[in-house]
Amino acid sequence: MINSMLMSVIIAAPDGGEPSFSIAKMMAIIVSAIFINNYVLSRFLGICPFLGVSKQLDSAVGMGAAVVFVMVLATLGSWLVYHHVLVPYGMEYLRTISFIIIIASLVQLVEMILQKFSPALYDALGIFLPLITTNCAILGVAVLNIDDKLSLGYSLVNSVAAGIGFTLALVLMAGLRERMETADVPEALRGLPLAFLIAGAMSIAFLGFAGLGG
Amino acid sequence: MSIAQDFSRGIMRENPVFKQALGMCPFLAVTTSVENALGMGAAATFVLVFSNFLVSLFRKVIPSKVRIPSYIVIIATFVTLVDLLMNAYLPALHSSLGIFIPLIVVNCIILGRAEGFANKNKVLPSIADGIGMGLGFTLAMVIMATFREILGNGSWLGFNLLGESYQNQPMLIAILAPGAFILMAFILGFFNIMEKRKRGGAR
Numbered sequence A: 001m002i003n004s005m006l007m008s009v010i011i012a013a014p015d016g017g018e019p020s021f022s023i024a025k026m027m028a029i030i031v032s033a034i035f036i037n038n039y040v041l042s043r044f045l046g047i048c049p050f051l052g053v054s055k056q057l058d059s060a061v062g063m064g065a066a067v068v069f070v071m072v073l074a075t076l077g078s079w080l081v082y083h084h085v086l087v088p089y090g091m092e093y094l095r096t097i098s099f100i101i102i103i104a105s106l107v108q109l110v111e112m113i114l115q116k117f118s119p120a121l122y123d124a125l126g127i128f129l130p131l132i133t134t135n136c137a138i139l140g141v142a143v144l145n146i147d148d149k150l151s152l153g154y155s156l157v158n159s160v161a162a163g164i165g166f167t168l169a170l171v172l173m174a175g176l177r178e179r180m181e182t183a184d185v186p187e188a189l190r191g192l193p194l195a196f197l198i199a200g201a202m203s204i205a206f207l208g209f210a211g212l213g214g
Numbered sequence B: 001m002s003i004a005q006d007f008s009r010g011i012m013r014e015n016p017v018f019k020q021a022l023g024m025c026p027f028l029a030v031t032t033s034v035e036n037a038l039g040m041g042a043a044a045t046f047v048l049v050f051s052n053f054l055v056s057l058f059r060k061v062i063p064s065k066v067r068i069p070s071y072i073v074i075i076a077t078f079v080t081l082v083d084l085l086m087n088a089y090l091p092a093l094h095s096s097l098g099i100f101i102p103l104i105v106v107n108c109i110i111l112g113r114a115e116g117f118a119n120k121n122k123v124l125p126s127i128a129d130g131i132g133m134g135l136g137f138t139l140a141m142v143i144m145a146t147f148r149e150i151l152g153n154g155s156w157l158g159f160n161l162l163g164e165s166y167q168n169q170p171m172l173i174a175i176l177a178p179g180a181f182i183l184m185a186f187i188l189g190f191f192n193i194m195e196k197r198k199r200g201g202a203r
Helices: A001-011 A021-036 A045-054 A057-086 A092-117 A118-130 A135-149 A150-180 A194-214 B003-009 B024-030 B034-057 B065-091 B091-100 B102-106 B109-119 B123-153 B162-170 B176-201
Strands: none
Touching: A001 A150, A021 A150, A021 A194, A021 B003, A045 A118, A045 A150, A045 A194, A045 B024, A045 B091, A057 A092, A057 A118, A057 A135, A057 B102, A092 A118, A092 A135, A092 B065, A092 B102, A135 A150, A135 B091, A135 B102, A150 A194, B003 B123, B024 B034, B024 B109, B024 B123, B024 B176, B034 B065, B034 B091, B034 B102, B034 B109, B034 B123, B065 B102, B065 B109, B091 B102, B102 B109, B109 B123, B123 B162, B123 B176
């Protein structure tokens, strides 16, 4: 009973249309968010942590995990607030303000809960959590889910895939930058310019996925 | 520090994009054409000036423990205003900037100036600083968009510069995602060289 109620909430169309769910659409969302429209390399969301935290592989993995975690929670919170509070009362214009408050308070909450109940995980993710509030990929995913009129189920799938795509780009970048540490590059391009060049080359590679979407 | 210095600092000497590497997401994403760059620059400058103004006005009222959430709410309010105004009066620009209008909220330049300048300074210098930083951001985006639009579309601000034969076969990669990263690498490299020349000359 509770299960079927939960299911009907998850697949309900946000604009009041027929509830629908198909594996094909789910796969399309996943492939699109990870590869074709990778949040970092083709949508330019989350560039700051992408450049800032990609110097070492370990911290890249930690940051990626923290982003996936917060992205899913933020999507859940923002979707429910938008469709069950803002839309019924005709306050859609408060979207940006309410979403950023949801994300900021979620990050704070997650930080406190982790600190209390899982010190090991807190030690691993702790330093990345405050940075996440101003990660535009999080707010971006919340806003795009609303703009694309996705149901709650699809939104959650999209946010997980977006987080995985972000992590993928970050981890690849960190691996490349660790290797480039010892390379002999022209002095003018050392540091940030080199990071941009690597990102450009990766972005070209990801352009190759464009045919997958059909 | 005079107001003129507060104003001019953001434009070149402490340019938020080229010298501080802030606000990268909108900078890379919307510079596909000069028109988009100008629109984004105007929107960000508007938010920056008014958020600096309010933050500076209330700097003695806001307790320092809750200052960041308060700044974010102030910024989000003006972003919502810009969003609604642009949707009403410039619908074409609004749809081509798309998601990057609500994302002005998390633009590090704006929060950075609120935290780093406006909460320590008086109202007038803060406004001057906001205008200067906003213009610096706009200038950086217009420079980048100039390269990308001319290479990728053969035009500047919509005017056809390189003729029809180029427009039929432009260097498309410049307006695709990789072009933004690669051009940015060369622009930053150029600034590195300039910096080094300057230091070498002073020695």
